[in-house]
Amino acid sequence: MIRDAERTRRRLLEAATAEFAELGIAGARVNRIAEVAGCNKAMLYAYYGSKDQLFDAVFTTHVGDFLDRVRFDAADLPGYAGRLFDYFEANPAAQRLAVWYRLERPTSSRLDAVVEVNRVRLDELARAQSDGLLPAHYTPAALLALVQSISTAWSSMNPEYDLVAPPDVERRRAAVVDAVRRLTA
Amino acid sequence: MIRDAERTRRRLLEAATAEFAELGIAGARVNRIAEVAGCNKAMLYAYYGSKDQLFDAVFTTHVGDFLDRVRFDAADLPGYAGRLFDYFEANPAAQRLAVWYRLERPTSSRLDAVVEVNRVRLDELARAQSDGLLPAHYTPAALLALVQSISTAWSSMNPEYDLVAPPDVERRRAAVVDAVRRLTA
Numbered sequence: 140m141i142r143d144a145e146r147t148r149r150r151l152l153e154a155a156t157a158e159f160a161e162l163g164i165a166g167a168r169v170n171r172i173a174e175v176a177g178c179n180k181a182m183l184y185a186y187y188g189s190k191d192q193l194f195d196a197v198f199t200t201h202v203g204d205f206l207d208r209v210r211f212d213a214a215d216l217p218g219y220a221g222r223l224f225d226y227f228e229a230n231p232a233a234q235r236l237a238v239w240y241r242l243e244r245p246t247s248s249r250l251d252a253v254v255e256v257n258r259v260r261l262d263e264l265a266r267a268q269s270d271g272l273l274p275a276h277y278t279p280a281a282l283l284a285l286v287q288s289i290s291t292a293w294s295s296m297n298p299e300y301d302l303v304a305p306p307d308v309e310r311r312r313a314a315v316v317d318a319v320r321r322l323t324a
Numbered sequence: 325m326i327r328d329a330e331r332t333r334r335r336l337l338e339a340a341t342a343e344f345a346e347l348g349i350a351g352a353r354v355n356r357i358a359e360v361a362g363c364n365k366a367m368l369y370a371y372y373g374s375k376d377q378l379f380d381a382v383f384t385t386h387v388g389d390f391l392d393r394v395r396f397d398a399a400d401l402p403g404y405a406g407r408l409f410d411y412f413e414a415n416p417a418a419q420r421l422a423v424w425y426r427l428e429r430p431t432s433s434r435l436d437a438v439v440e441v442n443r444v445r446l447d448e449l450a451r452a453q454s455d456g457l458l459p460a461h462y463t464p465a466a467l468l469a470l471v472q473s474i475s476t477a478w479s480s481m482n483p484e485y486d487l488v489a490p491p492d493v494e495r496r497r498a499a500v501v502d503a504v505r506r507l508t509a
Contacts, residue, residue, distance in 0.1 A: 163427070165351045237482070238423060242348070246483045253484040261488055280489030281499040284477040292473035295480060297422070298431045299438040303446055304465030314466040321506050 148186050150176040155187075155197050160232035163239040164194050195250060201236055202252040211260060213267035216286050220319040223290035224312050234294050257283070274323055282323075289318050333371055335361040340382050345417035348424040349379050380435060386421055387437040396445060398452035401471050405504040408475035409497050419479050442468070459508055467508075474503050 154175035158167045169190050173180045187193040209226045212219050227234045244250075264279035277285065288295075293311050339360035343352045354375050358365045372378040394411045397404050412419045429435075449464035462470065473480075478496050 162350065163348065165347065235427065238427060241480070241482060242420065242423060242427075244483070249484050249487065253482050254487060257482070257485050257488045276502075277499055278489075278495070280485075281496070283489070284481055284485070284496075285474060285499065285503055288473040288477035288480055289470060291480070292469040295426070295473055295476070296469055297426060297438050297442070298429070299434050300442050300465075300469070302434065302439060303442045304463075304468070310463070311466070311469075314462055314470065317461075318470055318507055321509075322503055324506075 144186075147176070147178055147182065151178065151183055151186060151193070152197060152200060155193050156201070156232060156236070159194055159197055159239060160235045164191065164243040167194070169193075191244075194244070198236060198240055198244075198250060199252045201233055202250075202256060205233065206256065211263065213260075213263040214270075214272040216273070216282070216323050217316045217320040220286050220290045221312060221316045223287070224315045227291055227294055228308060228312075231294070234291065277322070285322060286319055289322075290315055329371075332361070332363055332367065336363065336368055336371060336378070337382060337385060340378050341386070341417060341421070344379055344382055344424060345420045349376065349428040352379070354378075376429075379429070383421060383425055383429075384435060384437045386418055387435075387441060390418065391441065396448065398445075398448040399455075399457040401458070401467070401508050402501045402505040405471050405475045406497060406501045408472070409500045412476055412479055413493060413497075416479070419476065462507070470507060471504055474507075475500055 151172065154172045155167070158172050158175070162168075167190065169180055169183060172193070173183045176183070183193070187196055205226065209222045210219070260283055261279045264273065264282050267273040268275045268279065273282075292315065293300075293306075336357065339357045340352070343357050343360070347353075352375065354365055354368060357378070358368045361368070368378070372381055390411065394407050395404070445468055446464045449458065449467050452458040453460045453464065458467075477500065478485075478491075
């Protein structure tokens, strides 16, 4: 029974990830998520409370997955930028979830997992700077924003961009790593 | 009569800009747009055809406005990056519209205004490179993506980021200009 419950929760989470990534919070339909997960709406609410809480569960899981897979190294930001680029290339849903999160989620309640990631990253950057492993011409906060935006530069371009600049993943990755190298030289 | 029609169109466009920026294409309600604009839904459809076509009209207007206000200079990308930063700081709705555009608009039909901006920018970057006014270690396509993502770095951070890194617009702008300077040195 416990294993069944576990399986249902996981199936709901997977279905919700796909639905939220595609349509966002407002656009997602709880009925469709339950149907894809092979259970009913009452079970979804029993397990996750509400559509908003389900989104938070999806996003928290995604943040955990991201932390597991993308090793942060304040002393080697070009390497980190390359891994970040690879992660979002391999997981376009993760990138879309992050954008919906920013656009749609009420800012009144913060998500602990996200607050924590920011704090840990900034601490590590500050430590690397004071240990002399990282130049200090940018604040840790600026470095975090710059590295993150550069690593996801192409996924934030308009769709028409690919018409005039056809995707070349290797070349894009090289430019990301090189750009972060120049910023932290 | 012609001036009345012009005024109604403009009011509809303004109301639609606010509604789309806030809620996106799927979330926007045509009823609400018509109400805010002080006209009825039939007039909205008569002038703009459909919700999707109204969004395209809003976005095309926004692209035109952007081109008028943010002078591009391939030979001075740090200066351009600063102006881009200023524009999005002053126009958060423009930034949100661009994100909804990317997330929600079907990629099957391209928007001519956007195709054209990309093409003109890439041509100018290529020319500046061949004239020796801009280093050629990045392709024009890479430069465009890097400069754009750096200039909008902070507006693409998660909302929790501001908790640990309180906004300091002057400092952020300086980091943007400096980062683009380092990339194009």
